[in-house]
Amino acid sequence: MLSDYTHICGRELIAEIKELAEPLRGRRVVHISATAFGGGVSEILYTLVPLMRDVGLDCEWQVIYGREEFFNATKLLHNALQGAPQDLDEEHWSTWLRYNEMNARELSGDWDVCLVHDPQPAGLFGLVPEKAKGWVWRCHIDLSTPNPDTIARFLPYVEGYPATLFHMQDYVPDGMSGHVHVVPPAIDPLTPKNMALSPEDASFVCDQFGIDVDRPLMCQVSRFDPWKDPLGVIDAYRAVKQHLPEVQLALVGSMASDDPEGWDFFNATIAHAAGDFDIHILNNFNNVGAIEVNAFQSHADVVVQKSTREGFGLTVTEAIWKARPFIGGNVGGIPLQIEDGVTGFLVDSVEECAQRSLEVLNDPALGKFLGRRGKEYVRTHFLTPRYLRDYLRIFHELNER
Numbered sequence: 001m002l003s004d005y006t007h008i009c010g011r012e013l014i015a016e017i018k019e020l021a022e023p024l025r026g027r028r029v030v031h032i033s034a035t036a037f038g039g040g041v042s043e044i045l046y047t048l049v050p051l052m053r054d055v056g057l058d059c060e061w062q063v064i065y066g067r068e069e070f071f072n073a074t075k076l077l078h079n080a081l082q083g084a085p086q087d088l089d090e091e092h093w094s095t096w097l098r099y100n101e102m103n104a105r106e107l108s109g110d111w112d113v114c115l116v117h118d119p120q121p122a123g124l125f126g127l128v129p130e131k132a133k134g135w136v137w138r139c140h141i142d143l144s145t146p147n148p149d150t151i152a153r154f155l156p157y158v159e160g161y162p163a164t165l166f167h168m169q170d171y172v173p174d175g176m177s178g179h180v181h182v183v184p185p186a187i188d189p190l191t192p193k194n195m196a197l198s199p200e201d202a203s204f205v206c207d208q209f210g211i212d213v214d215r216p217l218m219c220q221v222s223r224f225d226p227w228k229d230p231l232g233v234i235d236a237y238r239a240v241k242q243h244l245p246e247v248q249l250a251l252v253g254s255m256a257s258d259d260p261e262g263w264d265f266f267n268a269t270i271a272h273a274a275g276d277f278d279i280h281i282l283n284n285f286n287n288v289g290a291i292e293v294n295a296f297q298s299h300a301d302v303v304v305q306k307s308t309r310e311g312f313g314l315t316v317t318e319a320i321w322k323a324r325p326f327i328g329g330n331v332g333g334i335p336l337q338i339e340d341g342v343t344g345f346l347v348d349s350v351e352e353c354a355q356r357s358l359e360v361l362n363d364p365a366l367g368k369f370l371g372r373r374g375k376e377y378v379r380t381h382f383l384t385p386r387y388l389r390d391y392l393r394i395f396h397e398l399n400e401r
């Protein structure tokens with residue numbers, strides 16, 4: 001319930017939300033995304049949708065229908081839009097469109113707002129604009145340096161949306177004709193993943209996964225995806241281990257249902273670890289759920305997110321909300337959250353990642369200082385009620401047009 005957040009986010013924000021929500025009471029809002037599990041979008045919708053309902057909106061979340069051929073095409077689309085050289089071929093594009101047409105037909109009508117998340121269902125607006133009064137395309141990925149052929153072909157499907165949302169100004173493609181909003185996402189401080197866990201509970205959980213809780217731990221939580229660079233994290237850990245032999249590494253990654261490449265890259269990561277007993281590679285099939293992710297993030301002496309592309313990086317927000325020393329790639333949404341040397345460290349290479357990790361591991365007071373600052377930064381910028389407020393403002397704007 002919204003009121004549960006009052007003392008975590010402050011009364012003023014909660015009052016503002018109530019005021020914005022009152023005239024929108026009963027409005028029919030639907031969120032449409034590609035998967036109900038795995039990755040940042042589902043993470044956000046799990047808590048945003050109930051909160052929208054709590055403030056009086058008639059809000060639903062629908063997951064589009066797709067089979068392997070569709071997700072193969074959308075994975076390529078996702079990668080190419082984030083800059084991968086491989087473009088989709090004609091068959092991929094026609095598969096993408098065919099599934100969008102199928103889902104467009106299945107979508108019921110009469111929505112006040114239809115909120116479409118990411119590229120997978122982005123074709124819906126152009127296909128059935130009459131099914132909602134207001135349309136929003138919410139882009140969660142980094143569009144700053146897309147594959148030029150892919151973005152040229154993709155843009156016509158999204159540039160006409162009356163409202164679009166991007167995490168950063170840098171991600172806004174040229175030619176958007178609707179109202180463009182720069183709004184970063186947020187995490188929910190009251191979910192099992194982000195609520196405070198005592199150090200005893202956190203280490204109790206980690207211990208059950210074979211971590212020696214009396215030795216230092218580096219950790220990265222993320223999907224097994226080349227952009228998240230788990231192989232680079234292993235290399236950084238190896239460099240740290242030369243100076244600090246007792247260090248351990250945990251790579252915790254969920255397998256998303258819309259990510260067919262995930263298993264191949266998971267196996268590649270295991271191969272790169274080469275049987276090192278101090279590298280723990282875990283996924284949701286080892287029963288690593290929200291509490292376990294929380295425990296690893298809370299217990300780790302350094303939390304790393306060594307991405308080479310990162311739309312926003314909810315894992316970054318989650319780690320610093322737990323006041324952990326954080327080291328992340330200087331890319332995408334990570335610098336939006338981390339001020340280098342103030343709320344964590346930004347790095348550009350494996351060597352730098354290793355060096356900063358060593359610094360933090362050798363100086364716990366430094367880690368504490370960074371962690372505390374980071375937490376307060378998240379409190380004011382990246383908690384769900386702020387995000388809800390921003391959406392409500394956009395709904396008002398759509399209404400006024």
Ligand code: UDP
Nearest residue numbers: 039040043221222223252253254313314315
């Ligand atoms: N996540 C999880 N279990 C895992 C790995 C990731 O629950 O094993 C969650 C993670 O805590 C975060 C989300 O998945 O909330 C990933 O979002 P992020 O923005 O970091 O990256 P994305 O996967 O969307 O690229």
